[in-house]
Amino acid sequence: MTEPTTPASGMRDFLPRESMRRRRVFETIRDVYESYGFEPLETPSMERLSTLLGKYGEEEKLIFKVMKRGAKLSRALQQDDVDDEDLADLALRFDLTVPLARVVAEYPDEFPRFFKRYQIGPVWRADRPQKGRFREFYQCDVDVVGSESMTVEAEVTSALAEALDELGFANIRIHANHRQLLDAFMAVADVPDSKRKDALIAIDKVEKIGVEGVREEFDRRDLSESAWETLSPLLKWGDPEARPDVDDEALLDRLADQVGDQPDGEAALEDLRQLAELTEGMPAGDALFLDPSLARGLSYYTGPIFEIRSDDFQGSLGGGGRYDDLIGMFTNREIPACGFSLGVERILVLMEERNMFEEAPRPADVLVTLWDDDLASESAELARDLRASGLRVDLYPESDDGFGKQFGYADERNIPFVAILAPDELEEGVVGLKNMESGDQTDIERSRIVERLQQAVESL
């Protein structure tokens, strides 16, 4: 049997062209994050299994566990009822948030009072792959540790909105909700604790399956009629189409009518109100969309939660929220935090599908032709002079090839200008300068060619 050479399921090779595109996207995002004062952090790809367990809820079954080694493994295998957790002691990181929480707990004196960090790197999930969904994929996270203020939410969402804008995504919405608001609604609707999760999952599906679909989910999940009565209005308010006449303030008032007497609900609404005010005039302002039907799965969120959506595509491009209790799971100090994770893989799939990448990169500004071996030194000298002025210059390597091939080569490589040096030009002391896009060609005096080309390249 020949060995398969495809990457393992859900893993990918990135060839140079794609690798460069990815890098450009990461750099764009990084530049925006740094402009907000976020600092870089790197953490290992593997964590102790115990570090990750108990942080993600249901999702935990998707953690890639790493087997114990040597004597430890032998001992584990000899136990009576071995299961996968006995055999594993490490795991590939599942996201970048839990590692951040661990790092903050580990180095309490290393960070400023408010620690703003970004991290871009791969994470691993043992999911069944699909389009835009992989087992190894990159996340771009920004988080602020140490403050409970809603300005943190405003800044984190703004950094995201700005990064997406920079990448060319228009019409995105940052759906925002609040964990405690959902809890308050559950309380008002008398949904028992054991059923709350079912209710949230059903509500969160509305974008995909519609209001009627959610209704059916409620039945299937054995949720009461009165729960439906109380919770179904959330669906309507979460639909940007169906609520043109209800602005954020009016929505918050209506929500307050329903959960105003729940202390947690009241506090949640106050958070959202502040957030809406703070983001006005910030990049997140136009994009922020209060959506009381937004749920989100990861169990560590405690406050506002976010998800990026758009009418232009299904699913989300990223999500985030406040997780004030997570760091406390690693240390006896309670440290508030809030962050956002951008799903670059989906962004890259969309950008590819929509031809959102800038036109093909230009590997050089100008190609210098090579007439024959006798003129090689003249061409090389021209190339040297042009390079000395800061231009990126390619010198055609084969003197056997006619100008037809040389032009074809410039065309293929997307080089905008060709500097032509042949006996006629040499005799007249000029260089032929051809604009590949227009096809125009003019003779320029050899002494002025550097200057003229610089101008031409600049005015592209």
Add this chain to the structure above:
RNA sequence: GUGGAUGUAGCUCAGCUGGUUAGAGCGCAGGUUUGUGGUACCUGAGGUCGUGGGUUCAAAUCCCAUCAUCCACCCCA
């Protein structure tokens, strides 16, 4: 993790119920054009039909397994 579809040249695909040297378009290379590319015409190179096994006189075509991709569920980035 559950259910389903697909896998043929670099790319997109065609190959009916198994039958001699496996096709097209695009792309690629060479030529028409020994000082001029992107157009046109001509010519050509590329495939052990995902991989392994089985059935058969005969398999790209049927069966099994395996790997990968896609879709739905689950859930999420």
